[in-house]
Amino acid sequence: MQPEIDRARLARDVRQWLADNRLTTRSAPQIYAGLNPAMISRACRESVLSAASMLALCAAMKRDPTAYLTFLDKRNQAVTASVHRETRGAA
Secondary structure (H helix, E strand, O other), rough: OOOEEEEHHHHHHHHHHHHHHHOOOOOOOHHOOOOOHHHHHHHHHHOOOOOOHHHHHHHOOOOHHHHHHHEEEEOOOOOOOOOOOOOOOOO
């Protein structure tokens, strides 16, 4: 099982938090330490965030960061078959 971030849910919650608090990507960092406009914009676009950025956003929103973890079962992935291949030897 591999943990992933549910970026769609995080984006939805960040946008809702901004709307509920009448904040913009520029006004939120003026009120909440650790945030910056680029980080908020990336979160709203479902882009990859660093762990520190996600934690800072969750702290500002007063949300549990583990709520955004999903666990993907990678055990049944399709893989290339391991077969014997002939190669040419040195001439």
